[in-house]
Amino acid sequence: MADLRINFAGIRSPNPFWLASAPPSNSGAQVHRAFEAGWGGAVWKTIGAPVLNVSNRYGAWHFGGQKMLAINNVELISDRPLEVNLREIAEVKRAWPDRAVIVSAMVESKPEVWHDIIKKIQDTGADGIELNYGCPHGMSERGMGSAVGQVPEYCEQITGWVMQVAKIPVIVKLTPNISNIVMPARAAVAAGADALSLINTINSIIGVDLDTFEIVPNIGGKGGHGGYAGPAVKPVALNMLSALGTDAVVSESKLPISGMGGISTWPDAAEFLLLGASSLQVCTAVMHYGFRIIEDLCDGLSNWMDEKGFKKISDVVGQSVHRVSDFKNFDLSFKAVARIDQEKCIRCNLCYVACNDTAHQCIDLVAKDGSIVPPGSYDVRSNGKEEAIHTRPSVHVREEDCVGCRLCFNVCPVDNCISMAEEPPERPSVTWDEITQKQPEVTEDWEKMKAYREKMGIHIH
Amino acid sequence: MNEEARAAAGQEALAEALPPLTRHEALVESTRCLMCYDAPCTHACPTHIDIPKFIKKINTGNLRGSARTILESNLLGASCARVCPVQELCEGACVLGAEHKPIAIGRLQRYAMDYVYSKGVDIFLTAKTSGKKIAVVGAGPAGLSCAGELAKKGHDVTLFEKRDLAGGLSTYGIIGLREPVGISLAEVEMIQRLGVRIETQREIGEDLVLAELQAKFDAIFLSLGLGATPNLGIPGEEQVIDGLEYIEQSKLNGHNLKIGRNVVVIGAGNTAIDCATIAKRCGGEHVTMLYRRTASEMTAYPHEYDFIKKEGVRFEFLAQPVRIIVEKGIVVGVECVRMSLGQKDASGRPAPRPVEDSQFVIAADQVVKAIGQEKASLAARLNVKTQRGYIDVDEHFQTSLPGVYAGGDCIRTHGAASTVMAVQDGKLAARAIHERLVGNG
Numbered sequence: 001m002a003d004l005r006i007n008f009a010g011i012r013s014p015n016p017f018w019l020a021s022a023p024p025s026n027s028g029a030q031v032h033r034a035f036e037a038g039w040g041g042a043v044w045k046t047i048g049a050p051v052l053n054v055s056n057r058y059g060a061w062h063f064g065g066q067k068m069l070a071i072n073n074v075e076l077i078s079d080r081p082l083e084v085n086l087r088e089i090a091e092v093k094r095a096w097p098d099r100a101v102i103v104s105a106m107v108e109s110k111p112e113v114w115h116d117i118i119k120k121i122q123d124t125g126a127d128g129i130e131l132n133y134g135c136p137h138g139m140s141e142r143g144m145g146s147a148v149g150q151v152p153e154y155c156e157q158i159t160g161w162v163m164q165v166a167k168i169p170v171i172v173k174l175t176p177n178i179s180n181i182v183m184p185a186r187a188a189v190a191a192g193a194d195a196l197s198l199i200n201t202i203n204s205i206i207g208v209d210l211d212t213f214e215i216v217p218n219i220g221g222k223g224g225h226g227g228y229a230g231p232a233v234k235p236v237a238l239n240m241l242s243a244l245g246t247d248a249v250v251s252e253s254k255l256p257i258s259g260m261g262g263i264s265t266w267p268d269a270a271e272f273l274l275l276g277a278s279s280l281q282v283c284t285a286v287m288h289y290g291f292r293i294i295e296d297l298c299d300g301l302s303n304w305m306d307e308k309g310f311k312k313i314s315d316v317v318g319q320s321v322h323r324v325s326d327f328k329n330f331d332l333s334f335k336a337v338a339r340i341d342q343e344k345c346i347r348c349n350l351c352y353v354a355c356n357d358t359a360h361q362c363i364d365l366v367a368k369d370g371s372i373v374p375p376g377s378y379d380v381r382s383n384g385k386e387e388a389i390h391t392r393p394s395v396h397v398r399e400e401d402c403v404g405c406r407l408c409f410n411v412c413p414v415d416n417c418i419s420m421a422e423e424p425p426e427r428p429s430v431t432w433d434e435i436t437q438k439q440p441e442v443t444e445d446w447e448k449m450k451a452y453r454e455k456m457g458i459h460i461h
Numbered sequence: 462m463n464e465e466a467r468a469a470a471g472q473e474a475l476a477e478a479l480p481p482l483t484r485h486e487a488l489v490e491s492t493r494c495l496m497c498y499d500a501p502c503t504h505a506c507p508t509h510i511d512i513p514k515f516i517k518k519i520n521t522g523n524l525r526g527s528a529r530t531i532l533e534s535n536l537l538g539a540s541c542a543r544v545c546p547v548q549e550l551c552e553g554a555c556v557l558g559a560e561h562k563p564i565a566i567g568r569l570q571r572y573a574m575d576y577v578y579s580k581g582v583d584i585f586l587t588a589k590t591s592g593k594k595i596a597v598v599g600a601g602p603a604g605l606s607c608a609g610e611l612a613k614k615g616h617d618v619t620l621f622e623k624r625d626l627a628g629g630l631s632t633y634g635i636i637g638l639r640e641p642v643g644i645s646l647a648e649v650e651m652i653q654r655l656g657v658r659i660e661t662q663r664e665i666g667e668d669l670v671l672a673e674l675q676a677k678f679d680a681i682f683l684s685l686g687l688g689a690t691p692n693l694g695i696p697g698e699e700q701v702i703d704g705l706e707y708i709e710q711s712k713l714n715g716h717n718l719k720i721g722r723n724v725v726v727i728g729a730g731n732t733a734i735d736c737a738t739i740a741k742r743c744g745g746e747h748v749t750m751l752y753r754r755t756a757s758e759m760t761a762y763p764h765e766y767d768f769i770k771k772e773g774v775r776f777e778f779l780a781q782p783v784r785i786i787v788e789k790g791i792v793v794g795v796e797c798v799r800m801s802l803g804q805k806d807a808s809g810r811p812a813p814r815p816v817e818d819s820q821f822v823i824a825a826d827q828v829v830k831a832i833g834q835e836k837a838s839l840a841a842r843l844n845v846k847t848q849r850g851y852i853d854v855d856e857h858f859q860t861s862l863p864g865v866y867a868g869g870d871c872i873r874t875h876g877a878a879s880t881v882m883a884v885q886d887g888k889l890a891a892r893a894i895h896e897r898l899v900g901n902g
Contacts, residue, residue, distance in 0.1 A: 348497040
């Protein structure tokens with residue numbers, strides 16, 4: 001059994017999974033039940049400035065039979081009285097001393113207001129504070145949330161105010177609604193934050209009703225942008241997480257990062273850990289299925305760690321970060337080609353149409369007699385399952401023409417049917433960066449590029 | 462149970478067996494479709510409906526488009542969705558069949574068809590009138606398909622049918638639990654709305670003369686179907702009920718359908734199975750199917766055989782009826798002789814031979830025969846060239862008489878006759894007729 005305990009900037013929890021600051025952690029009763037179900041911690045739904053909420057707060061994007069591939073929301077921070085939240089936070093912490101109770105905060109951008117809320121949170125006995133610089137809707141119109149997170153200077157200034165009075169670990173939560181996530185992260189580092197977390201929700205309009213032409217969700221005839229979250233945002237979150245891990249300033253600071261954005265299952269969790277997150281926050285999956293999902297998050301992660309020989313979470317954290325690089329550093333001589341396992345192939349021809357219509361036209365339909373045939377090459381009178389199955393051509397990759405784009409691999413519905421086989425390189429290893437340094441003319445002039453390709457034997461299909 | 466209650470229970474027992482898919486089921490099932498390219502289901506379908514296309518249209522909520530996709534290839538899509546032996550055709554070829562289970566193509570097709578028929582949506586507009594007149598003889602699936610396709614092209618089509626109702630076997634000969642009569646008649650009405658004029662109780666060779674049709678019409682399509690059930694040639698034959706009439710009674714006159722207590726069905730094809738199903742479901746206590754060969758030679762589809770076994774019908778294989786035992790005008794049993802299988806005969810199946818002194822009797826108060834249909838005897842009388850009794854056509858479905866085409870069961874010299882094959886014949890013949898009359902375009 002792998003040891004799932006974590007110590008995140010001094011905040012301890014029995015497993016790395018925390019409820020993200022969101023509706024699931026809106027009240028003491030909910031957090032109690034979440035802890036009963038096994039959650040390692042909870043980031044309390046943001047408290048701070050007074051707010052009022054609206055009806056029809058959540059929209060959702062359903063795709064391919066999957067409900068809530070993403071959710072978006074226009075719910076604001078907690079609309080419950082501050083005193084009630086603070087009292088319940090204290091009660092929960094007293095009842096669950098081994099769990100991580102972190103309180104998310106967002107107030108007006110004034111030092112005295114921030115000082116006040118930080119002190120109040122500390123008085124509850126909470127283990128840490130998360131600064132919500134992320135909400136992209138509502139609060140941002142009042143100069144809070146992402147209005148702070150999008151401006152590194154504000155980020156640094158407000159974090160500085162907080163650090164003046166903070167006695168417990170402070171996590172700065174970053175907004176993804178920014179062109180370069182590294183800038184506000186560096187600002188938080190500069191201001192002395194104890195940890196970072198990302199991502200908050202992404203600005204989005206989830207849809208339009210085709211009967212009424214209203215924006216989804218409809219709020220009294222209007223609608224607007226809301227925060228986008230759920231399985232669909234995971235790749236965006238992983239990229240931003242890796243951007244922090246590979247930034248010299250942020251990585252040298254050694255600030256731990258709490259990762260979130262689309263974590264629904266233990267494999268998602270493992271990916272966040274491998275890319276450098278050392279605690280994990282979950283919201284949409286809980287909103288879809290309830291607190292009970294914690295069981296397989298822990299169980300699956302533990303079994304995977306045992307299988308891979310990881311004894312504790314910190315052994316996993318960041319294991320893949322050194323592999324994250326930029327295009328300019330990729331080995332241009334690396335060669336992989338698609339290979340189809342004819343035994344596993346079910347002849348759906350999805351690889352064929354994807355390659356032929358949209359990629360590099362290197363998959364052929366081959367008839368029983370070995371000849372290459374066009375699609376639909378059967379007589380109009382031919383019918384029946386025997387003829388359809390037994391005369392159906394098979395799909396074959398012309399490996400000499402395959403550029404290794406991997407589209408066929410991605411569309412194939414059968415596990416392990418198409419593999420990307422690594423081939424020995426045909427040329428010495430070289431990167432674009434090296435070419436740019438040694439032969440800059442090749443990168444600037446098509447004629448020079450042509451000469452280079454001819455010399456290196458690079459044939460473009 | 463009194464007679465009336467028994468009849469009512471029988472009608473309920475023969476109501477359409479498969480419920481329509483719910484919207485949720487249709488969405489889940491259509492999501493599961495991989496959308497194969499150049500899909501094997503489409504190849505396997507005799508009318509080559511673009512199946513992935515119509516399924517994905519269901520998935521996107523474009524039911525009108527889905528129905529159009531089906532009807533463009535197969536005007537009788539609602540019948541075919543119900544009666545097609547999908548296990549042998551589209552679903553049998555589904556790439557998901559081997560590792561999981563095939564997509565329920567038939568039921569998805571029915572979902573799209575039910576949409577247009579329940580909403581009264583007409584998919585096709587009739588084209589500008591061509592001025593060409595075409596006679597179609599026989600309003601079964603081949604005739605309806607041909608007539609409808611020609612009407613879509615703007616031709617003036619008259620469809621002659623000898624019986625009271627159009628629809629052929631879809632109306633009269635397919636058990637209600639697979640296709641209720643209303644489905645077939647709704648398709649007939651749709652074909653009429655395309656502009657086809659249907660004249661029933663008009664039989665060629667009786668009040669219709671081919672030469673006169675040839676004089677009045679620019680082209681003729683013969684879709685005559687098959688003839689009557691052949692005679693058994695045994696004593697007591699007059700007491701035996703014709704299987705097709707048995708099915709017809711159950712569909713159109715169910716309250717007067719008489720079901721025996723001990724029913725023997727002679728034959729082991731799909732019609733025989735329908736007869737046995739009716740007998741068993743409408744009150745027969747012991748239903749026995751009598752077949753002179755064995756399960757491996759029977760012409761019923763394997764899934765039909767699986768079905769009827771579960772209905773509780775008993776099989777008597779390697780048994781040939783030699784006499785219907787009648788006492789005081791009432792059937793009391795079937796005398797049979799045991800058979801053994803010998804060398805392969807002309808059909809490629811082992812020929813059954815009687816075993817000496819092997820007579821035995823099966824108690825029966827009702828005997829139904831479903832041993833196939835004779836070739837249309839009419840074919841010879843019409844002076845068209847025939848092949849083994851079937852009307853001989855060229856690759857364009859044209860008979861030996863110029864301008865006279867034929868399709869459906871009356872030309873099916875080999876292979877299993879089925880509704881969908883007839884629809885395809887009608888469609889292809891319509892194309893050929895159209896090309897002959899107005900050229901390609």
